[in-house]
Amino acid sequence: MNSSNNKNYSPEKDFINVAAACPTVNVCDIDLNINNIKKCIDDASNQNVKLIVFPELSVTSYTCGDLFLNRSFLSKSTMGIENICSFSKNKDILVAVGAPLIFNDSLYNCAFIIYEGKILGIVPKSFIPNYSEFYEKRWFSEGMHINDEKIDLDFQKDIPFGVDLIFKSGVIKFGFEICEDLWVTIPPSSYLSLKGANVIGNLSASNEIVSKSSYRRDLVKSQSGRCVSSYIYASSGVYESSTDLLFSGHLIIGENGSILKENERFEREGNMIISSIDIEKLNGERLKNISFRDNNKNTLFNVREIEFSFKESSFKMHRYIEKQPFVPKDIREQEIRCKEIFNIQSSALAKRIEHTNLKKAVIGISGGLDSTLALLVVVKTFDLLHIERKNIITITMPGFGTTDRTYNNAINLCKKLGTGLREVDIVPSCLQHFKDIGHDPSIHDVTYENVQARERTQILMDVANKEDALVIGTGDLSELALGWCTYNGDQMSMYSVNPSIPKTLVRYLVKYVSTNESEEEISNILIDILDTPVSPELLPKDKEGRIAQKTEDIVGPYELHDFFLYHFVKGSSSEKILYLAGLAFEGIYSKDTIYKWLQLFIKRFFTQQFKRSAMPDGPKVGTISLSPRGDWRMPSDASYNSFLL
Template identity: 70%
Template sequence: MIDSFIKVSAACPKTKVADIDFNLDNIEECVNKALKDSSKLVIFPELCITSYTCADLFSQQILIDKSYDSIKQLCSFSKQKDILICIGAPLLNNYNLYNCAYIIFKGKILGIVPKSYLPNYTEFYEKRWFTEGIGIKDTTISLSFQQDIPFGTNLIFQAGKLKLGLEICEDLWVTIPPSSYLSLAGANVLGNLSASNEIVSKADYRKSLVQGQSGRCISSYVYSSSGIGESSTDLVFSGHLLIGDNGSIINENHRFQRENQVITSIIDLDRLDMERSKNISFSDSMKFCPYEVKNIQFEYENMDIGVFNKTIEKHPFVPSDKKVRDYRCKEIFNIQTSALAKRLEHTGIKKAIVGISGGLDSTLALLVIVKTFDLLKIPRKNIITITMPGFGTTDRTYNNAVNLCKNLNTDFREINIVAACLQHFKDIGHPVEKHDVTYENVQARERTQILMDIANKEGGLVIGTGDLSELALGWCTYNGDHMSMYSVNCSIPKTLVKFLVKYVSQKESDKNISDLLVDILDTPISPELLPKDSEGNIAQKTEDLVGPYELHDFFLYYFVRHGATPEKIRFLANIAFKSIYDDETIAKWLKKFITRFFTQQFKRSAIPDGPKVGTISLSPRGDWRMPSDASYNSWL
């Protein structure tokens, strides 16, 4: 098991207002539920020991004393349990009552964090009972059963790679939440013990706060709010539980439940730390962090997370939700067309030249060009589409290319490259029957030469068709299909290209075009550089040679986006593709990916301009700067 993963939980126990014994029983039940799922951290709601809505009962000594007794019992309960418990309860210290988070581990209170900001407006009037904790640090307090307990808002609780910072309810809603400073001081998991009541649309805003704060702080954010048992007098609570992770909500419960609830998620701590190390603005912000934190060390017996039940998407570049996927495709398509429109306007060029093979990449590029020309009100006849049949061109791809170009009303031209290639083989002394890399690349460069020369002749711009996956693998001919005057697909992985073409076929095409696009989608991926088989079908299938693109896109995402080790990538791939590829197959193609990624960097160091559309781009002008001669040995 990879040691960077940890299971964390948010819990909402059944409560009765001011019934501490009842509340403690349900808190313990929630702890056991979290433990059963191998969680190492559980966050409970604000003041859940007493309940949040006790109002003036907080001034009753019996409530405070029974709260302390329950904390002591919870400490005893936790002695043999390998889980960090963050519980909400009051603390009376130097005649001031504080709304606090008690952090308990194996029979001991590791620290107590007071609420920094007390809401005192509309339905809230916490300052009637509590004192603000903001500014409290480097302090200790003593209880009857434990002495010298760290007390302050600047505490971070650390075990191995876990660094936990805590805040309470309103703290998240202020201009600069304490968790912002705690994250800059090192906390990679943030917990919030909350008692947030329900009014119309508040849950959506609360969710956006958790999502946004986890993103800004490049952290995981575990949020637990009081449940319906807290509802009293004028307020209703829903027991909202949320787990955010670097800008995404990865788990959320159904609110208004009447039983104890625990949600659990797996967090990748290495991924968060790597994201922070790559984000220079994060490290720059650390220079101005006013917090001097106190790190409180503790140690788990083990970091076993039990069943690895975190969902690992097979296609990380492609949203699994169709509605989100369609929206994403529309957005990407608009980015591509806007980028090309800018280049055409800037250069004053009114013509585009593109080679059309009948494959996915050139089809997407053509669709982008057509939409761009429509946007700029340039006639489609200014789009010069050229199909260049060679030794391996099949009837299927040829007919699709011809029909697509004609149905889109472009200036369609056909130039057969066979004779030119045969002449070139003769010129360089290459046997025509020798089907090696020279045989293939001669065709690719011949096609590029034709496109470039026609661009000169017509005063047009050659639009590149290659995609991100091909760039990652170096699956292109240097100074052949590797080269263009502007490349519209350069940061779109192959798995996403399919969905973009599918989106256009469904949302932005008439039936004739849509039918053609569907057939192109069903065509095997091939450069068609080797002769056809005896039945005239594609003999050279790219994925048979270089490996499945869905695997390579998965490898690319975790290698570049998260800086993951090959061991970790292989581990995650085995989970994502467990019903599709075995471990041996994954290991084989991962080795191929790493080898090609390193050895083909020289091609990426000399690629044309093109729009960045997602978080991963391999442009040498900013996104990915890598020595062309770097060794891959350490990665293998």
């Protein structure tokens, strides 16, 4: 089946484009403000945006002071809302705009939620700050107790009014809060999320003081994570009054604990950021997160769902799709992450060594990436426990496919690290075994390969028994996902240190140790190991003595398989994974190539589960783990047919 014939994927089923906007304002100049708001709506509409969030009191501007008490000014503000409603007719975009509103002789700071010429609902600000530089209670009343109310305006009657509103289009549910609401102990968005809101908008006017922006960013990041939602934050800009305060126009779009997009603050022109929210992924996380579901049982907060329907339209992705979802983009963050992972691995192994009361470890060293990382972890662990490195029994076991490059790297690395190095040539024992089982050694099939892998494991296990030591496994998460390991061969050990680290991340970890925790000679060896093609070296080398068996030529590029693994375990459909991979690897792999390796990934992931069901103990270091005792429980005889494209 060619990829061009597979089911068409419609990204608008799973994604929605959202925008946070900070138009240029003139304080109290409602006509100018409305015109700039409309320009932003048009711009967003042209870019397939379905929700646009404006700052707090964006119709009037936030810094009007006692002018908020002028009835004529308030009346003009309401006329401005009517203007936006008229403008939004036949526009398929939900607009959240800020303006004051009189209700029962009190003034409220509100978010007006508008779609296709109609106000769907009005949400008052729950918490009114009245401390430090803020004195909003001079003008506005708290709206936290307003529920199940309706209000009439001159141009529209029976408008839902309250903090209990969720706006629903299909599986997308929008909730809104205003500025200070985010800063309190339990924000209204927490309750709204528990009642189903998966997209939260915050209309804000947060002034700038030194370091406040970092705290604000952390609030958005953490609240989106706690609520398992997206969070769209729009704050007032530099054209607000600077009599006593300065605003920067901070715009942030977060999703489930991550920041997807953020602007440069202090822009002198109107500013807008756009990102694509993965609604399907958010809903999938909520389905998996039992604590999130159970929390809902403890809240008496009731909501009114206001239903409307977005029109069907084409979708344009406004989101960078990471090629390597396991590896942070930022260099500094990479270092922090690698250091933390390295510490998790070594601390976990230290606990196991202390528990077993063993003073030695046995590890097979091939000169490849995985065994190199495992060895580095063991060395760090022994240093941590003040055990001599000579008690690390490193065994290199050259076979039919071992090249001089990997052999020399293995030998030199062990010598430089000061481990107890041994060498066992497995060729004679493998030839004897071929003879014992009646296998022709000229037939380079799976038997030929697995005999070598199991011979190596037998040597490691027997030496460990002889030396009263622990065999350390070296296989990584990518190999476990694909089953690219020999059952009861390199699949087995007494403790494993790499089982939740994918191949793409293994490279960064070895590079991190090379750069930050190694002397120059060791670093040079590690760099050459990083440059060596990935191979089990089970087939004979070529005529020039180089690696003939390259893993990625056989099973496909690891960067693709790690991408597939991440999104598959997170719950994405095969169609969605193919679509996302096409965006992430555009210009690197063709769609047909991605399709080919995705099909192989799915088949191998299902058929090789039996190896994971019997995998050794080892630490979880990231959000993805395939341990049958932890994150991933899957029958070994499940069919892959429903998951193929």
